[in-house]
Amino acid sequence: MIKAVIIDDERNSRDIIVLMLEKYCPEVTVAATASDCAEGIAQIREHQPELVFLDLEMPDGTGFDVLLGTRGDVSFEAVFVTAFEKKFLHVIRCSEVELILKPIDKESLLQAVSLVKERIIGNSSKERYQVLLENFHNLQHASWKLLVQDTNGDSQTIFLPAVECLESRQDNCLFRLDSGAEIQAERPFRYYADLFSSLQFYQVNNMQMIQLPNISQIDANHGKIVLKSGLVVEITERRRKDLLARLQR
Amino acid sequence: MLLLYCYTAGTFAYNPAPDTLTAKDGFAASALDLRPYMNSLSDPKGHLTIQQVVHLPFTTTPQLFHDYKKNNGQGNNCWFRLQIKNNGKDTLQAILFAGWHDFMYWYEKPPGDTATLLMQTGLMYDKGGVERWDHYGFNVSVPPHEHRTFYLHVINKSYNENPLMPALFSEQAFARFHNREQDSYRKEAVVIQVLLGMLLVFFSISIISYIQLPDRSYIYFAIYILGLILFFALRLESKPYQLSFFHRWPMLKYYWDIPGLLFCFYLMYLLFGNTFLNLKERYPFMEQVFTWVSTIVGGLIIVCIYCIMMEQYHLPVIIYSYVYFCTLVPLLVVFVALAKRSRHHPLVRFFLYGSVCLYLACLGSFLMHIRPLGLLSALGELAAPSMLLIGGVLLQAMFFLAGLSYRNKLVHLERTRTQELLIKQLNKNKELQHKLNEQLEELVKEQTTEILRKKQELEEQRKIQLETEYDKKLTEIELKAIRAQINPHFIFNCLNSIQLFVMQRDYEYAQKYLSDFSYLIRKTLDFSRRNFISLADEITYLNTYLGLEKMRFENRMEYEIVVDPEIATAELEIPAMLLQPYVENAVKHGMTNPQQPIGQLSIRFTQVAADMLECVIADNGIGIARSRSLRTLPKHHQSSGMEISQNRAELLNKMYNTEIHIEIIDLSARDEADSGTVVKILIPQL
Numbered sequence: 001m002i003k004a005v006i007i008d009d010e011r012n013s014r015d016i017i018v019l020m021l022e023k024y025c026p027e028v029t030v031a032a033t034a035s036d037c038a039e040g041i042a043q044i045r046e047h048q049p050e051l052v053f054l055d056l057e058m059p060d061g062t063g064f065d066v067l068l069g070t071r072g073d074v075s076f077e078a079v080f081v082t083a084f085e086k087k088f089l090h091v092i093r094c095s096e097v098e099l100i101l102k103p104i105d106k107e108s109l110l111q112a113v114s115l116v117k118e119r120i121i122g123n124s125s126k127e128r129y130q131v132l133l134e135n136f137h138n139l140q141h142a143s144w145k146l147l148v149q150d151t152n153g154d155s156q157t158i159f160l161p162a163v164e165c166l167e168s169r170q171d172n173c174l175f176r177l178d179s180g181a182e183i184q185a186e187r188p189f190r191y192y193a194d195l196f197s198s199l200q201f202y203q204v205n206n207m208q209m210i211q212l213p214n215i216s217q218i219d220a221n222h223g224k225i226v227l228k229s230g231l232v233v234e235i236t237e238r239r240r241k242d243l244l245a246r247l248q249r
Numbered sequence: 250m251l252l253l254y255c256y257t258a259g260t261f262a263y264n265p266a267p268d269t270l271t272a273k274d275g276f277a278a279s280a281l282d283l284r285p286y287m288n289s290l291s292d293p294k295g296h297l298t299i300q301q302v303v304h305l306p307f308t309t310t311p312q313l314f315h316d317y318k319k320n321n322g323q324g325n326n327c328w329f330r331l332q333i334k335n336n337g338k339d340t341l342q343a344i345l346f347a348g349w350h351d352f353m354y355w356y357e358k359p360p361g362d363t364a365t366l367l368m369q370t371g372l373m374y375d376k377g378g379v380e381r382w383d384h385y386g387f388n389v390s391v392p393p394h395e396h397r398t399f400y401l402h403v404i405n406k407s408y409n410e411n412p413l414m415p416a417l418f419s420e421q422a423f424a425r426f427h428n429r430e431q432d433s434y435r436k437e438a439v440v441i442q443v444l445l446g447m448l449l450v451f452f453s454i455s456i457i458s459y460i461q462l463p464d465r466s467y468i469y470f471a472i473y474i475l476g477l478i479l480f481f482a483l484r485l486e487s488k489p490y491q492l493s494f495f496h497r498w499p500m501l502k503y504y505w506d507i508p509g510l511l512f513c514f515y516l517m518y519l520l521f522g523n524t525f526l527n528l529k530e531r532y533p534f535m536e537q538v539f540t541w542v543s544t545i546v547g548g549l550i551i552v553c554i555y556c557i558m559m560e561q562y563h564l565p566v567i568i569y570s571y572v573y574f575c576t577l578v579p580l581l582v583v584f585v586a587l588a589k590r591s592r593h594h595p596l597v598r599f600f601l602y603g604s605v606c607l608y609l610a611c612l613g614s615f616l617m618h619i620r621p622l623g624l625l626s627a628l629g630e631l632a633a634p635s636m637l638l639i640g641g642v643l644l645q646a647m648f649f650l651a652g653l654s655y656r657n658k659l660v661h662l663e664r665t666r667t668q669e670l671l672i673k674q675l676n677k678n679k680e681l682q683h684k685l686n687e688q689l690e691e692l693v694k695e696q697t698t699e700i701l702r703k704k705q706e707l708e709e710q711r712k713i714q715l716e717t718e719y720d721k722k723l724t725e726i727e728l729k730a731i732r733a734q735i736n737p738h739f740i741f742n743c744l745n746s747i748q749l750f751v752m753q754r755d756y757e758y759a760q761k762y763l764s765d766f767s768y769l770i771r772k773t774l775d776f777s778r779r780n781f782i783s784l785a786d787e788i789t790y791l792n793t794y795l796g797l798e799k800m801r802f803e804n805r806m807e808y809e810i811v812v813d814p815e816i817a818t819a820e821l822e823i824p825a826m827l828l829q830p831y832v833e834n835a836v837k838h839g840m841t842n843p844q845q846p847i848g849q850l851s852i853r854f855t856q857v858a859a860d861m862l863e864c865v866i867a868d869n870g871i872g873i874a875r876s877r878s879l880r881t882l883p884k885h886h887q888s889s890g891m892e893i894s895q896n897r898a899e900l901l902n903k904m905y906n907t908e909i910h911i912e913i914i915d916l917s918a919r920d921e922a923d924s925g926t927v928v929k930i931l932i933p934q935l
Contacts, residue, residue, distance in 0.1 A: 010742060010745075010746075010801055010802070011803050012742075012745060012746040012749045012801060013742070013745055013746075015749050015753070016748055016749040016752060019749070019752050019753070020752070057738065059837075059840055059841035060841065083737070083738045083739075083740075083741030083742045083745060084736075084737035084738045084740070084741050101741070102741045102742065102744070102745040103741065103744045103745045103747075103748040104745070104748070
């Protein structure tokens with residue numbers, strides 16, 4: 001059985017999570033619910049849950065405050081639940097912490113719970129929360145960290161600026177780092193392409209995405225881009241102009 | 250000019266027999282005058298043959314002989330007989346020379362034998378080169394103690410006969426004589442050759458000039474010079490012992506004698522003068538005279554040539570002398586007329602000087618010849634190449650050539666002047682054009698400036714208009730963007746709530762919630778398209794919104810909307826979605842006061858002035874300051890909702906040119922015990 005605590009400022013939200021867990025996830029028991037951060041921290045301390053459903057915005061703080069408040073003495077897996085999130089989406093995704101959007105649908109809930117269950121059973125590292133909080137406090141995403149779940153099921157934390165290039169590898173994504181190291185991530189290329197598209201990344205062709213500060217040289221005439229490690233990628237005609245325009249900005 | 254040689258008799262004794270020359274041993278006469286020994290027989294009809302002549306009697310006729318050129322007034326056809334007896338022991342070897350004549354035949358008749366022709370020659374007959382001159386010395390050869398008779402047949406068809414003076418030379422003496430003759434004639438030949446050279450130069454010059462400037466007078470001048478060249482070259486033919494050009498045609502020198510003179514000095518001269526002086530334009534009458542005269546001369550030339558063909562050599566001379574004397578006065582008249590007519594024209598001067606030079610030279614030459622030759626003979630020698638005449642010819646040619654050059658120069662000057670005139674005209678045109686261009690340019694400039702000014706004005710207007718429009722559009726867009734920002738959080742939370750009601754099977758509630766929510770969304774979409782809505786609509790909207798919020802917060806919230814009854818809510822218009830963000834903020838903060846279990850929210854609309862609507866949104870929350878301090882979010886994550894509200898007011902003011910005023914009061918700032926936020930919005934009525 002997995003002991004869970006639900007923290008949400010709206011009763012309706014808490015109720016629906018409780019209801020859905022009862023209905024679809026019998027292995028999870030809700031030990032307590034809380035309507036704000038302070039109460040949530042108290043409940044966590046009291047019940048020592050293995051899983052916490054966290055609302056992001058509450059009257060007296062955010063879900064991050066709960067994590068900060070319980071750091072050190074309690075260790076649990078967190079699942080963020082939010083109605084609409086833009087601000088913290090990248091922070092959460094980069095650290096591979098689960099996020100469910102309201103209104104909650106069955107599949108997302110089941111997927112999140114099963115993933116978290118695996119982590120609890122495997123007693124996996126809580127590094128992701130470390131990464132999450134670090135990123136949360138960092139103003140510049142240029143110094144963010146990225147937690148990558150590789151195809152072996154291990155997770156690796158890398159420095160985001162170290163990523164030179166992402167490559168599509170069938171259902172997975174290959175990370176090429178400036179050190180020359182490569183990581184075969186479990187998630188598909190498309191997932192990262194969507195995630196990084198608003199950051200300092202640029203998709204040069206259907207298969208590759210590069211991080212702009214890592215460009216060493218652009219051979220615009222031949223559609224080639226040389227990265228700092230010496231890696232050469234090709235850029236399509238259409239994207240070339242777009243990229244040059246973006247770099248000028 | 251002819252040099253005359255007198256053959257003096259040698260110191261040898263005359264033979265007592267009157268008609269037989271008896272030679273002794275050692276005959277070495279340098280030049281033995283044979284006149285006493287030569288008996289003659291005249292044959293004016295020319296029917297006699299040598300066979301007949303030997304049987305006819307010969308007489309002594311000393312008047313036949315003459316040592317100068319003589320006009321006989323008729324042709325001469327006579328036979329001479331010379332009888333020689335050699336008394337010596339050696340063979341007599343001597344040479345007989347009797348002068349240069351048209352036809353000469355030399356016969357020898359041994360006693361009792363028939364006469365044989367030893368030699369035949371003559372100026373009209375011999376075609377040989379320079380060696381032909383040796384044919385005129387006839388060999389006399391008499392063996393010792395023998396007697397020989399020689400016959401000389403001389404025919405002169407032209408009336409002017411060269412010296413006829415038979416003399417006997419020893420071989421050495423004849424060689425000396427030959428040399429003497431050669432030297433004297435060489436002087437004449439050299440003069441002629443020099444003249445020919447100069448004439449050739451003139452000829453080349455005129456031809457070259459013609460090629461470069463095709464003017465007819467050059468061609469006439471060239472033909473004139475060519476005629477002269479031919480004439481003087483043929484004069485060489487009768488210079489003994491000299492090289493000559495046309496010796497193969499011995500008759501040519503007769504054909505181009507008088508006809509040549511007529512051709513050069515009359516025909517070509519007139520033609521040349523005609524074109525050279527441009528008489529056709531300047532003096533048409535003279536031109537006609539010239540043309541007529543030249544036609545007549547042309548006819549005369551043909552007549553002369555015909556006469557020569559008929560062997561009537563004296564007729565051309567007569568014709569020429571008549572022509573000469575007949576034209577002398579008219580020519581003078583012509584010259585005077587020309588000189589008068591165009592006194593100041595330098596071309597005429599050139600022509601006149603040239604003509605006068607030649608005619609004076611001719612006259613001089615004629616006068617020089619009159620004395621030795623007599624009037625008629627001298628006429629034939631009018632154009633004989635004496636130094637004077639040659640000088641005259643050269644002077645004339647030079648004058649003519651100079652005249653041609655001058656003409657050239659005149660043409661050139663004319664052309665230059667025309668060109669200058671043209672250039673001047675062109676320059677004038679250019680200047681005019683330039684001036685016009687300048688005027689035009691100025692005009693264009695003025696107009697351009699005007700146009701530019703207008704364009705600029707228009708552009709500025711347009712710019713201002715565009716700017717205003719752009720600003721308006723921009724604000725509108727911004728406003729729309731802001732307006733559309735009904736908190737998505739709220740939307741999804743609403744949906745979440747509906748989902749819960751469905752799951753809890755509270756269908757009535759779910760339906761109520763769903764219809765309210767739909768109304769709200771519909772209104773939001775509607776308002777986002779409009780700038781102003783009526784106050785009544787706004788109140789309904791806010792009511793619905795707050796109702797939903799209340800449901801979300803399980804009735805932990807209470808609200809009231811108070812409208813001044815004086816306000817006609819249906820007519821009063823306020824900017825769409827102006828109040829919603831403040832109300833939402835009030836809900837948010839109002840729900841976070843731990844001291845107040847139930848959030849109180851009130852919205853009041855009051856007519857504070859005739860054209861001023863006041864809206865006060867008050868809550869009993871923790872206030873803005875404390876709300877901020879509570880939040881632990883890093884700075885960059887701060888909510889910007891209120892800032893947006895502030896911007897909204899500014900934007901609205903800018904857009905509708907109104908004075909919407911927003912005041913936010915934190916109640917706790919005034920009194921610690923008090924809590925809550927009051928937002929005062931002053932909306933001027935349009």
